[in-house]
Amino acid sequence: MNATEPLWEVFLREKQGAPHEHAGSVHAADAEQALQNARDVYARRGRVLSIWVVQTSEIAATSPSDDGPFFEPGNEKAYRHPQFYSVPRGIKGV
Amino acid sequence: MAVDEKAKLAAFEERIANGEKIEPKDWMPERYRKQLIRMISQHAHSELVGMLPEGNWITRAPSLRRKLTLLAKVQDEAGHGLYLYCAAETLGIDRDEMTEQLLSGKAKYSSIFNYPTLTWADIGTIGWLVDGAAIVNQTMLAKCSYGPYARANLRICKEENFHKRQGYEIISIMANGTDAQRRMVQDAVDRWWWPSLMMFGPPDTNSPNTEELMRWKVKLKSNDDLRQRFVNLTVPQARAVNVTLPDPDLKYNEETRNWEFGEIDWDEFYAVIKGHGPMNRERLEARRSAEERGQWVREAARAYAAKKQAKEVA
Numbered sequence: 001m002n003a004t005e006p007l008w009e010v011f012l013r014e015k016q017g018a019p020h021e022h023a024g025s026v027h028a029a030d031a032e033q034a035l036q037n038a039r040d041v042y043a044r045r046g047r048v049l050s051i052w053v054v055q056t057s058e059i060a061a062t063s064p065s066d067d068g069p070f071f072e073p074g075n076e077k078a079y080r081h082p083q084f085y086s087v088p089r090g091i092k093g094v
Numbered sequence: 095m096a097v098d099e100k101a102k103l104a105a106f107e108e109r110i111a112n113g114e115k116i117e118p119k120d121w122m123p124e125r126y127r128k129q130l131i132r133m134i135s136q137h138a139h140s141e142l143v144g145m146l147p148e149g150n151w152i153t154r155a156p157s158l159r160r161k162l163t164l165l166a167k168v169q170d171e172a173g174h175g176l177y178l179y180c181a182a183e184t185l186g187i188d189r190d191e192m193t194e195q196l197l198s199g200k201a202k203y204s205s206i207f208n209y210p211t212l213t214w215a216d217i218g219t220i221g222w223l224v225d226g227a228a229i230v231n232q233t234m235l236a237k238c239s240y241g242p243y244a245r246a247n248l249r250i251c252k253e254e255n256f257h258k259r260q261g262y263e264i265i266s267i268m269a270n271g272t273d274a275q276r277r278m279v280q281d282a283v284d285r286w287w288w289p290s291l292m293m294f295g296p297p298d299t300n301s302p303n304t305e306e307l308m309r310w311k312v313k314l315k316s317n318d319d320l321r322q323r324f325v326n327l328t329v330p331q332a333r334a335v336n337v338t339l340p341d342p343d344l345k346y347n348e349e350t351r352n353w354e355f356g357e358i359d360w361d362e363f364y365a366v367i368k369g370h371g372p373m374n375r376e377r378l379e380a381r382r383s384a385e386e387r388g389q390w391v392r393e394a395a396r397a398y399a400a401k402k403q404a405k406e407v408a
C-alpha cells in the first residue's frame with residue numbers, strides 16, 4: 001500500500017457575508033488538488049461561495065487541558081461585561 | 095484501573111450524561127475510541143461498497159433523467175464514505191489502514207450490499223428501502239456523542255432524502271405501470287425486504303455491544319427499536335403503491351401502535367456477514383481492482399506536487 005497523501009482541513013463559506021466554517025478534511029498531494037477534492041466532496045450541492053484548505057499539520061491549536069489556565073484571563077474579567085455596571089433606575093439607552 | 099484513570103472515566107461519563115459532545119483531543123476511554131473506529135470505518139466501507147450494486151445500472155438506466163439521478167446518487171455515496179473516513183481519522187487511525195482492513199476482509203461492511211441488483215426495479219427498491227433504513231440509522235447517529243461522527247452524519251442526512259425520494263418515485267411509477275413492471279417491482283421488494291430489516295443489526299438479545307454503546311451515547315436507540323421505526327414508516331408507503339411486503343405475519347397492534355412483523359432469518363444474516371452472501375466475493379474484488387487501477391493516478395499526483403514544489407524552491 002502507498003503512503004497516504006497529506007491531510008487538509010476544509011473550510012466553506014456557504015452564505016454571502018458569513019464566515020468560513022470547518023466542514024471536514026480531504027487527502028491531497030498539493031493545495032490545488034486539495035481544493036478540487038474539497039469541491040467534489042463538500043460542495044456537490046451548490047450554495048458554496050468559497051473554499052479554504054489548509055494542511056492539517058500547519059494548524060496550531062490549544063489543547064483541552066488548556067481549558068482552565070489558558071482561557072482564565074478571559075473568564076475572570078466580569079468588568080468586561082455591561083451587567084457589571086449599575087446605572088440609575090429608569091435611564092434608557094445605556 | 096489506576097485511580098487517575100477511574101477519575102477520568104467518571105468525568106468522561108458525566109460529560110456524556112450531560113449531553114456534551116466529545117471532541118478528538120478530549121480524553122476518552124480506549125474502548126470508546128476502539129468501538130468508534132470500528133463503527134465509523136464499517137459505516138464508511140458500507141458507503142463505498144454500496145456504490146457497486148447501483149453503479150452496475152448506470153449504463154443501463156432507462157432514461158437520461160434516471161441516469162443523471164443515479165450518477166449523482168452514487169457520487170453522493172462516495173462523498174459519504176469520505177466524510178466518514180475523515181471522522182474516523184480524527185481518532186488516530188489512518189486512511190490506508192482502513193482501506194487495507196477492508197480489502198483484507200478484516201473489516202466488515204453492511205451485509206445488504208452482498209445481494210445482487212437483478213432488474214431496474216432493484217434500483218428503485220434500494221433507494222426506497224435501503225436508503226430509507228440508512229436514514230433511520232443515520233438520523234440517530236447525527237446526535238451521537240462523538241462530535242466528528244455526529245457532524246458527518248448530519249451532512250449525510252441532508253443528502254439522503256433525495257436518495258429515498260428518487261427510489262420511491264421509480265417504485266410508484268412502475269407500480270402504476272404495465273403488469274410486467276408491477277411484477278418486476280414486487281419481485282424486487284420480495285428480495286430486498288428482509289435484508290433491509292437485517293441492516294439494523296442483530297436483535298437486542300444478541301447484541302453484546304449495545305448496552306455500552308448506549309451508555310456512551312454512541313447509539314441512542316437499540317437495533318430493535320430502530321428496526322421497528324423503519325417498519326412503521328415503510329408499511330404505509332408500501333400500501334400507498336399497492337406493493338405487498340413479503341411477510342404474512344405483518345399486523346398492526348392498536349395498543350403499541352407498531353406494525354408487528356415475522357421472524358427474521360438470522361442464520362442468513364450471519365452467513366452473509368461471514369462472507370457467504372451471493373456477491374461478497376465480487377464486491378471485494380471490485381474494491382481491490384479499483385484500488386489497484388487508481389494507483390497510477392495517485393502516484394502521478396504526488397510526482398506532480400513534488401515537481402511543482404521543487405520549482406518553487408528553486
Ligand SMILES: [Fe+2]
Pocket residue numbers: 141170171174228250
Ligand atoms: Fe449514503
Ligand SMILES: [Fe+2]
Pocket residue numbers: 171225228254257
Ligand atoms: Fe444514500
